[in-house]
Amino acid sequence: MLSPSRGPERLVRAGQWAIAVLFAWFLIQVGASLIADLPLLSRAPQAAQFRPVVALQAVQNRLEPLQEQVRRLQEQLEALNRRREVVQETLRRERQSFETWRATRAATAQSDQNPEVLQRARQLDARLEQDRLLAEDQRQLEQRQQQLQGRLAPLRRQQAELERRGEQAYARALRRHEWIAFLIRLGFVLPVLALALHLFRRRRGGEQWPFVWGFLLFSLYAFFVELVPYLPSFGAYIRYGIGALLTYLGGRALMRWLRAYLRRKQSEQQAPQQDRLQQIRYERALQTLARRQCPSCERFLCSGEAPMPDFCMHCGLRIQTHCRVCDHHQPVFYPYCSACGAASELHTSQPDAAAGEDAPSAALG
Known part of the structure; x- marks a missing residue:
């Protein structure tokens, strides 16, 4: 199996998820104390x-x-x-x-x-x-x-x-x-939830993504769990209503993403072979090949121990090629020949070919 990530990268990615969970846990503890101690506009009646x-x-x-x-x-x-x-x-x-x-x-x-x-x-x-x-x-x-x-x-x-x-x-x-107590806490939690959704939409792919994910987990926990002890008889309607609204918006976003994904794949398949190869990131190519899928259309190429085909039978993308020096047969995305170490044709055609050992991900990213 092909592994797209270096060992330290996998450790850092696991550490980032641990940071996201730990950050969410600390925020949950602070939020629970804050929600419990929020000042009320009136004292509880006797x-x-x-x-x-x-x-x-x-x-x-x-x-x-x-x-x-x-x-x-x-x-x-x-x-x-x-x-x-x-x-x-x-x-x-x-x-x-x-x-x-x-x-x-x-x-x-x-x-x-x-x-x-x-x-x-x-x-x-x-x-x-x-x-x-x-x-x-x-x-x-x-x-x-x-x-x-x-x-x-x-x-x-x-x-x-x-x-x-x-x-x-x-x-x-x-x-x-109960209305006053619930609305005060809801007025605190709803903006936090809205901010978390905004950050998740805008920043989830940035360098600070562990904190974005941690803040999102905290806001969801605060809304769907921390508010439960303060829910009056009508509070469940608000909680489940907002949950249904978020589910609806998430479903709509998922369908829009799927339509955009299908349009993008269709346009990619109409591009020239060389352009399609250069647009595919090196890491994503290794990941999809490890799953025995086409890096472009992401359909399965073969199963079991069957040999990898030279071209994708679904979209026509070149999958394997021969080294121009030793004629070794290997995936076209390899920047260097695994038999003689010569730079591949796709690698030498990029302007950053001399950038060192990190050139594969830069040239194919």
Whole structure:
């Protein structure tokens, strides 16, 4: 395989990419800290700021006496229930005892009109009357409690409505704060992204290309990653919308480049053979030949171990030639014969042929 680059060149190119990545990493760290610490136009709202304290206090002042009355009634009902449970339990035991005693008296044929029987019956009637009175008191207390609950209900609804309005006002202020925070950060990131795209378009082929690539990687990371923690619910539309726009512009640029590339190749194939050979850079010729492709039309010439043809069967470009001194067969782009070291015909026809060992790339660049 033909290698178009010297060893130090490959090391320098790898180092340049390492510099681009490292430069982007440091910019990302600085950008992350800067985005997190950007000053805001307003402080984050607090929920307590939007509670209608005065109105809520007025409602609370009306609620507290009624709630106190309800609490006292509830305590009275609980005490009354305990008393009634005691009375009902006593009545149950006395009735059971009375029924047992009456059964015994009936077995001995003693009269039910016995004064002792009447006395015990009157005791049971007294217990029943006591339970009835307690039940009546319980019903009255429950009615009073229902009345108080009816008076409490509109006040509680009013209190809930005031709380709801305060929460809505807080939610609106919070959304407004999110807008401000996001737009401040977006106002910082968008110009950085625009500058990175401009530099990439204008300077990506210059000597400072590692820094251009590093700055582009930083701006893309800042826009698509660093803004994520600050995106409000609507922020994804902005991020994905700009992503779709960049994809569209990139696709359009790619199609324009393809059309220009095809037109350039078509015009190259119409040029004379010698002009076509001189327009092909030495490094690019070695790269394409290493892939077994034509340096001009970049179509495949052969595959596997098949010999390289003398001419491209697609565009007619001369690929191989014979040394004019020793008749050695080799690629036409070699500036010197690999068998005898004589300068090739293409190399000697260039004005910079005597420039030394760097002449190949200068003459064919």
